[in-house]
Amino acid sequence: MAEKKQMHLTAFMRPVSLHTGAWRYPGSYADANFNFAHLTSFIQKLEQAKFDAFFMADHLAVLNMPVEALKRSQTVTSFEPFTLLSALSVVTERIGLAATASTTYDEAYHIARRFASLDHLSNGRAGWNIVTTGNPESAKNFNLDEHVEHSERYKRAREFYDVVTGLWDSFADDAFIRDQESGIFMDPDKMHVLNHRGNELKVRGPLNVARPVQGWPVIVQAGQSEPGRQLAAETAEAVFCSPKNIQGAKELYEDIKSRATAAGRNRDHLKILPAAMIIVGDSVEDAQQKRLKLDSLVHYDSAIASLSIALGTDASGFDPDGPLPTELLETNASKTARESVLKLAAEEKLTVRQLAQRYGGYAGLAFVGTPESIADEMETWLKEGACDGYTCVFPYLPQGLNDVADRLVPELQRRGLFRKDYTGTTLREHLGLPRPENRFFPSKQTNGGAA
Amino acid sequence: MAEKKQMHLTAFMRPVSLHTGAWRYPGSYADANFNFAHLTSFIQKLEQAKFDAFFMADHLAVLNMPVEALKRSQTVTSFEPFTLLSALSVVTERIGLAATASTTYDEAYHIARRFASLDHLSNGRAGWNIVTTGNPESAKNFNLDEHVEHSERYKRAREFYDVVTGLWDSFADDAFIRDQESGIFMDPDKMHVLNHRGNELKVRGPLNVARPVQGWPVIVQAGQSEPGRQLAAETAEAVFCSPKNIQGAKELYEDIKSRATAAGRNRDHLKILPAAMIIVGDSVEDAQQKRLKLDSLVHYDSAIASLSIALGTDASGFDPDGPLPTELLETNASKTARESVLKLAAEEKLTVRQLAQRYGGYAGLAFVGTPESIADEMETWLKEGACDGYTCVFPYLPQGLNDVADRLVPELQRRGLFRKDYTGTTLREHLGLPRPENRFFPSKQTNGGAA
Ligand SMILES: Cc1cc2nc3c(=O)[nH]c(=O)nc-3n(C[C@H](O)[C@H](O)[C@H](O)COP(=O)(O)O)c2cc1C
Ligand SMILES: Cc1cc2nc3c(=O)[nH]c(=O)nc-3n(C[C@H](O)[C@H](O)[C@H](O)COP(=O)(O)O)c2cc1C
Numbered sequence: 001m002a003e004k005k006q007m008h009l010t011a012f013m014r015p016v017s018l019h020t021g022a023w024r025y026p027g028s029y030a031d032a033n034f035n036f037a038h039l040t041s042f043i044q045k046l047e048q049a050k051f052d053a054f055f056m057a058d059h060l061a062v063l064n065m066p067v068e069a070l071k072r073s074q075t076v077t078s079f080e081p082f083t084l085l086s087a088l089s090v091v092t093e094r095i096g097l098a099a100t101a102s103t104t105y106d107e108a109y110h111i112a113r114r115f116a117s118l119d120h121l122s123n124g125r126a127g128w129n130i131v132t133t134g135n136p137e138s139a140k141n142f143n144l145d146e147h148v149e150h151s152e153r154y155k156r157a158r159e160f161y162d163v164v165t166g167l168w169d170s171f172a173d174d175a176f177i178r179d180q181e182s183g184i185f186m187d188p189d190k191m192h193v194l195n196h197r198g199n200e201l202k203v204r205g206p207l208n209v210a211r212p213v214q215g216w217p218v219i220v221q222a223g224q225s226e227p228g229r230q231l232a233a234e235t236a237e238a239v240f241c242s243p244k245n246i247q248g249a250k251e252l253y254e255d256i257k258s259r260a261t262a263a264g265r266n267r268d269h270l271k272i273l274p275a276a277m278i279i280v281g282d283s284v285e286d287a288q289q290k291r292l293k294l295d296s297l298v299h300y301d302s303a304i305a306s307l308s309i310a311l312g313t314d315a316s317g318f319d320p321d322g323p324l325p326t327e328l329l330e331t332n333a334s335k336t337a338r339e340s341v342l343k344l345a346a347e348e349k350l351t352v353r354q355l356a357q358r359y360g361g362y363a364g365l366a367f368v369g370t371p372e373s374i375a376d377e378m379e380t381w382l383k384e385g386a387c388d389g390y391t392c393v394f395p396y397l398p399q400g401l402n403d404v405a406d407r408l409v410p411e412l413q414r415r416g417l418f419r420k421d422y423t424g425t426t427l428r429e430h431l432g433l434p435r436p437e438n439r440f441f442p443s444k445q446t447n448g449g450a451a
Numbered sequence: 452m453a454e455k456k457q458m459h460l461t462a463f464m465r466p467v468s469l470h471t472g473a474w475r476y477p478g479s480y481a482d483a484n485f486n487f488a489h490l491t492s493f494i495q496k497l498e499q500a501k502f503d504a505f506f507m508a509d510h511l512a513v514l515n516m517p518v519e520a521l522k523r524s525q526t527v528t529s530f531e532p533f534t535l536l537s538a539l540s541v542v543t544e545r546i547g548l549a550a551t552a553s554t555t556y557d558e559a560y561h562i563a564r565r566f567a568s569l570d571h572l573s574n575g576r577a578g579w580n581i582v583t584t585g586n587p588e589s590a591k592n593f594n595l596d597e598h599v600e601h602s603e604r605y606k607r608a609r610e611f612y613d614v615v616t617g618l619w620d621s622f623a624d625d626a627f628i629r630d631q632e633s634g635i636f637m638d639p640d641k642m643h644v645l646n647h648r649g650n651e652l653k654v655r656g657p658l659n660v661a662r663p664v665q666g667w668p669v670i671v672q673a674g675q676s677e678p679g680r681q682l683a684a685e686t687a688e689a690v691f692c693s694p695k696n697i698q699g700a701k702e703l704y705e706d707i708k709s710r711a712t713a714a715g716r717n718r719d720h721l722k723i724l725p726a727a728m729i730i731v732g733d734s735v736e737d738a739q740q741k742r743l744k745l746d747s748l749v750h751y752d753s754a755i756a757s758l759s760i761a762l763g764t765d766a767s768g769f770d771p772d773g774p775l776p777t778e779l780l781e782t783n784a785s786k787t788a789r790e791s792v793l794k795l796a797a798e799e800k801l802t803v804r805q806l807a808q809r810y811g812g813y814a815g816l817a818f819v820g821t822p823e824s825i826a827d828e829m830e831t832w833l834k835e836g837a838c839d840g841y842t843c844v845f846p847y848l849p850q851g852l853n854d855v856a857d858r859l860v861p862e863l864q865r866r867g868l869f870r871k872d873y874t875g876t877t878l879r880e881h882l883g884l885p886r887p888e889n890r891f892f893p894s895k896q897t898n899g900g901a902a
Contacts, residue, residue: 023629023636030629030636034661036572060560062642062659071639077627077661080568086537087572106561109511109592117531121487121538140655141560176528178474178481183750185474185481188522191513204591208513210485210528299634 007382007417008271008389008431009409010098010238011046013039014056015075017400018393019277019362021297023074025396032397033078040091042401049405050419052430053096053127054088055220055240055391056081060105060138069302082114089122096427098127098220098238103160104153105133105142108203111160112167115217116209124213124426128164129220129240130231132157154227156200161219161235163203165436166194168216170206172441192440214428215436233259237433238271240391242364244340249274249386271431274386277366277393280403284369288348291368294395295357303360307352310341310359320353362393371411379417458833458868459722459840459882460860461549461689462497464490465507466526468851469844470728470813472748474525476847483848484529491542493852500856501870503881504547504578505539506671506691506842507532511556511589520753533565540573547878549578549671554611555604556584556593559654562611563618566668567660575664575877579615580671580691581682583608605678607651612670612686614654616887617645619667621657623892643891665879666887684710688884689722691842693815695791700725700837722882725837728817728844731854735820739799742819745846746808754811758803761792761810771804813844822862830868 012018016032016039023030032038043054058081063073070076081099089097097118101111111128119126132154136147148156175190194205221236223229232239233256243249257267279294281287300320308315313329324345329338345355367374381387394400412418424430437443463469467483467490474481483489494505509532514524521527532550540548548569552562562579570577583605587598599607626641645656672687674680683690684707694700708718730745732738751771759766764780775796780789796806818825832838845851863869875881888894 024631024634028631030631031627034571059659061655062657067639071637072634074636076637076642077622077659079572080564080660083533083537083565083568083572086534087541090538090541105558107556107593110557110561113531114534117534120485121530121534137655140653142558143653145653171528176482180475180479180481183475183523183748185525186522186527188518191527202591202594202596204512204588206513208510208528209531297634 004416005382006419006432007378007412008052008273009418010053010055010096010273010389010391011051011401012057012275012391012393013042013054014058014078014081016042016397017074017395018364019294019395020073020302021294021357021361022394022396024297025294025399027399028396029398030074033074036079036084036087038398039079039084039088042397043088043092043095045398045401045405047092047095049409050422051095052389053098053427054085055098055127055129056085056100057129058100058102058131059135060102060133061135061141062137063135064137066302066305068299069305072299072302082118085126086118086121089118089125094125094422094425094430096125096127096218096430097122098129098218098427100129100131102131102133102138103157104148105138108160108163108201109167109207112164112207113209115164116168116207116212119212119214119217120209124428126212126214126217127220127238127427128217129222130157130161130235131222150225151227154223154231157231158234159198159200161231163194163196163198163201165216166196166439167203167205167207168212169438169440170194171211172438173211173215176210190441211438214426215438218427218431218433229256230259232256233265233270234263236270238273238431240273240275242275243386244365246381246384246386249381250384253386269433271388273389273391275364275391275393277362277364277395278374278404278408279366279368279395279400280371280374280407281369284373287368287370291366291395292354295354295361298357298360300353300356303353303356306359306363307341307356310363311338315352315356318352320356321351324352324355362395364393371407374408375411375415375417378412379415382417455867456833457870457883458829458863459503459724460869461504461506461547461724461840461842462502462852463508463726463842463844464493464505465509465529465532465551467493467848468525468846469815470745470846471524471753472745472808472812473845473847475748476745476850478850479847480849481525484525487530487535487538489849490530490535490539493848494539494543494546496849496852496856498543498546500860501873502546503840504549504878505536506549506578506580507536507551508580509551509553509582510586511553511584512586512592513588514586515588517753517756519750520756523750523753533569536577537569537572540569540576545576545873545876545881547576547578547669547881548573549580549669549878551580551582553582553584553589554608555599556589559611559614559652560618560658563615563658564660566615567619567658567663570663570665570668571660575879577663577665577668578671578689578878579668580673581608581612581686582673601676602678605674605682608682609685610649610651612682614645614647614649614652616667617647617890618654618656618658619663620889620891621645622662623889624662624666627661641892662889665877666889669878669882669884680707681710683707684716684721685714687721689724689882691724691726693726694837695816697832697835697837700832701835704837720884722839724840724842726815726842726844728813728815728846729825729855729859730817730819730846730851731822731825731858732820735824738819738821742817742846743805746805746812749808749811751804751807754804754807757810757814758792758807761814762789766803766807769803771807772802775803775806813846815844822858825859826862826866826868829863830866833868
C-alpha cells in the first residue's frame with residue numbers, strides 16, 4: 001500500500017497570534033510575545049506534537065498604524081528572532097527554528113554567520129525566511145528616507161541568497177581536523193574564499209563559522225508578487241503563503257511548482273505551506289462562537305478602518321449593528337476585494353461591527369470547527385494539490401495552541417497524515433529535503449539528491 | 452571597619468583562550484570554541500565561582516594571518532556572539548553576558564535591538580563591548596575595499612552610542628499596561644520617537660523592544676588609542692585593556708578616570724579591567740613549567756614571525772636553540788618594543804625558540820604562580836590603583852579555568868577581595884553601576900545615581 005502523502009506543520013509564532021484581539025481572549029497570556037517562560041512552554045508543546053518548525057516573522061520597525069490601533073497592538077514589543085531562537089534551541093531537541101531575516105536592511109555576512117551559528121547551536125534545525133521587508137517604515141531606521149523600491153529589493157535578494165549560500169560553503173564539511181598531535185587545526189585546501197563582486201554586493205569571505213550542520217539552513221520564502229514567486233521558485237525549499245481559499249491555493253501551488261521545474265529544480269524539494277488560523281471547538285457552532293468572541297475583542301475604531309480599506313469605501317458612517325448597506329457600496333475600489341466582503345457578510349450573516357472586527361482581527365484563511373471537520377478540510381487541501389502542509393496560526397494562547405496539539409494533531413495522526421514521531425533530527429529531514437552539496441567541495445560520488 | 456575594595460572578574464571567552472597553543476595542551480578540548488556543551492560547562496563553572504561576566508570578543512572576518520598560522524589557529528571557527536550568549540542565558544542565572552559588536556560594520560537599530568532582546572532574555576545580564584573593529588580585512592566582507600579610516604570609525608562610534616542608547620529609551624519602563632479589560636496594551640504617551648539625523652546616521656525609531664531590564668545593557672569599551680580612550684571616558688562603564696605591567700596600568704587607569712571626571716561623570720562608574728592570563732601551579736616553578744610547555748606548542752614558523760615583528764628584525768636566521776644574539780639587533784625599529792623583548796630574554800633566560808613561542812603564543816600580561824602568589828599580585832594592583840578587577844584569560848581549558856575557579860577564587864574570597872555570592876541579579880548590580888535614567892522619561896524624584 002502506498003503511504004499517504006504526509007503533511008508538514010509549522011507554527012507561526014511572531015506574533016504568537018496574528019489575531020489582533022488574541023491577547024485579550026479569556027485565559028490568554030497578555031505578554032505572550034515577550035515572555036520567555038511562555039514561549040518555552042509553547043515550543044515544548046509544539047515539539048511534543050511533532051511540529052516541523054517554530055517560525056518567527058520579523059519587522060524592522062514598530063509597525064506603522066494609527067496611534068489608536070498601535071496602543072492596542074500586542075506586536076509593539078517582542079524578542080528579536082536570533083536571540084530568541086538561540087535561547088529556544090536549548091529548551092528543545094528536534095523542532096525546527098525558522099527566523100525571518102531581511103535582505104534589504106542587513107548584510108549578507110551577518111546573516112550567513114548568524115544562521116550558521118544557530119544551525120550549529122541547534123544541531124541542524126535552522127531555517128531562513130528570506131524577506132525583502134514589507135514595512136516601508138523600516139527604511140527610516142536604516143539611514144534612508146524612502147523604502148528601497150520593490151524590483152530593486154528583489155534583485156538584491158536574489159544576489160544576497162547567492163552570497164549567503166556561498167559563504168555557508170566556505171569550508172568543506174571535513175575541513176576541521178583539530179589534530180592536537182600535529183598541531184593542524186584546519187586544512188586550508190578545504191577553505192574557499194568567495195570573492196563575490198556583484199551588482200549589489202561585494203563580499204570576500206570566507207565565513208568565520210564552519211559549514212552548517214544541514215549544509216545550508218532550510219530556505220523559506222513568503223513573497224507573493226511576481227518577483228516574489230520567482231525568487232521562491234529559484235531558491236525556496238518551503239513557501240509560506242496566504243491564499244484565501246482552496247482554488248487560489250491550487251493556482252499558487254501549481255504556479256510556484258512549475259516555476260521551480262522550469263528553473264531546473266525537483267518540485268518535491270519545495271514545500272508549500274499556506275498560513276491558516278485554526279479554531280477548534282466541541283462543535284462547529286462552538287468553534288464559530290469562539291471566533292465571534294475573539295473578533296469582538298478588536299476595538300471598533302481600528303476594526304472599521306480595516307473594513308473601509310477592504311471595501312474601498314469609508315464605512316465609519318454605517319450603523320455598526322445593522323447589516324452591510326450594500327446600496328452604498330458603488331465605488332471605484334477593487335471589485336474582487338469588495339465582492340469577497342459581500343460574500344462573507346452574506347454567508348455568515350454578519351453585522352457591520354462583526355464584519356469590521358473580522359477584518360481588523362484576522363481576515364486570512366481559517367479552519368474553524370471540530371478536530372474531525374478541520375482534519376477533513378486539511379486532508380482535502382493536501383490531497384487536491386493545494387498544499388504540502390500548513391503554517392498554523394493560533395487564535396489565542398495557550399488554549400488555541402493546546403487545542404491544535406492535543407485535539408487536532410492526534411486526529412491527523414490517526415488518519416496517517418502526520419508523523420507520530422520525528423524520524424530525523426534536522427529541519428531538513430523533517431521536511432524531506434536533501435542536504436545541499438557544497439558547490440566548492442563536491443563529494444566524490446554524486447548523491448543524486450541535489451535541490 | 453571600612454570594607455576592602457572589591458575586585459571584579461570577567462572571563463575572556465572568545466576565543467576561550469587567547470593563547471594560540473591552548474587547544475593542543477594535554478587534556479584540552481580541541482574544539483572548545485565551537486562546542487556548546489563545553490561552553491556550557493565553562494560558563495556554569497564561572498558562575499559557581501561568582502564571576503561578574505562571560506565576555507565574547509568578536510571579529511567580522513577570518514583573521515588575517517599567513518596560511519601557515521591560519522591552519523594552526525583555533526580561532527578560524529566559533530559561534531557568533533548573540534546566538535551563543537542567548538543560548539547560554541538559558542543555562543545560567545546570574546553571570547553577565549557581554550558581547551562585542553561593531554559600530555563600523557553594523558546598524559545601530561540592529562545592535563540596539565539585539566542587546567535589548569538579550570537583556571530581556573537574560574533578565575538584565577547583557578553587556579555591549581563597543582568596538583570600531585580592529586581587523587582591516589572585515590571591510591572586504593561588507594562591500595568595501597578598504598577599512599574605514601581610524602578617526603572616522605571613532606566619530607561614527609560616538610554617534611552610534613547616542614543612537615543605540617536613545618533607542619533603548621524608546622519606551623518608559625512602565626509603558627506596557629497590557630490591560631485585557633480595557634484593551635489598552637501600551638500607553639503611547641510613554642513611547643518616544645528618536646528621529647535622529649546626525650552626520651553619520653539617520654535613525655527614526657522607536658525600537659520594537661521594550662526598555663531593557665537594566666535600562667541600558669552595560670557599556671564596555673576596549674580601545675587603546677587616543678580617541679579610543681576618550682570614547683571609553685565618555686561612554687564606558689567597564690574598560691578592557693591590556694597594559695604590560697603595573698606602571699603602565701596605573702597610568703592608563705588615571706588617564707581614563709580623569710577623562711571621565713572631565714566629561715562630567717562619576718569616576719567610580721567606570722571599572723578598569725586589564726586582561727591577564729592566569730596560570731596556577733603547585734609552586735611558582737610548576738606554573739612556569741606549565742607556561743613553557745604551553746608556549747612550546749606554538750609552531751616555530753608562526754612563532755618566529757611574531758618575534759620578528761616584536762624585534763623589528765628578521766629573526767628567522769637566528770639559532771633557535773641559542774640565546775638571542777643581541778649584537779644583531781641594531782635596527783630602526785621601535786626601541787621600547789625591542790627593549791621589552793631583551794628584558795624578557797634576560798629575566799627568564801629564554802632561547803630564541805622559547806622567546807618566539809612566547810610572542811607567538813600570548814605575550815600580554817600574565818600572572819603565573821601559586822594561588823597565593825597570584826592573589827598577592829592581583830591584590831597589589833587593586834590596592835595601588837592599577838585596576839578595579841581583571842579580564843581573565845585562561846591558558847588552556849578546562850584545566851586552566853578550573854584552576855582559577857577552584858584554587859585562585861577561594862583565595863581571593865578568603866582575603867575579602869571577591870564576593871562569596873552574588874548580591875544582585877543584573878550585570879549592572881554585579882559591577883556596582885547605577886541603572887541609567889530614561890532621558891525621555893525621567894523619574895519624578897532625582898535618583899542621584901546617574902552615570
Ligand atoms: C506567512 C507569511 C509570513 C510573512 N512574514 C513576513 C515577515 O516576517 N517580515 C516581512 O517583512 N514580511 C513578511 N511577509 C511578507 C512577504 O515577505 C512579502 O513582502 C509579501 O508577501 C508581499 O509580497 P511581495 O514582497 O512579493 O510583494 C510574510 C508573508 C506571509 C504570507
Ligand atoms: C581585552 C580586549 C578585547 C578586545 N576585543 C576586541 C574585539 O572583540 N573585536 C575587535 O574588533 N577589537 C577588539 N579589541 C581591540 C580594540 O577594540 C581596539 O581596536 C584596539 O585596542 C586598538 O585600539 P584603537 O582602536 O583605539 O586604536 C580588544 C582589545 C582589548 C584590549
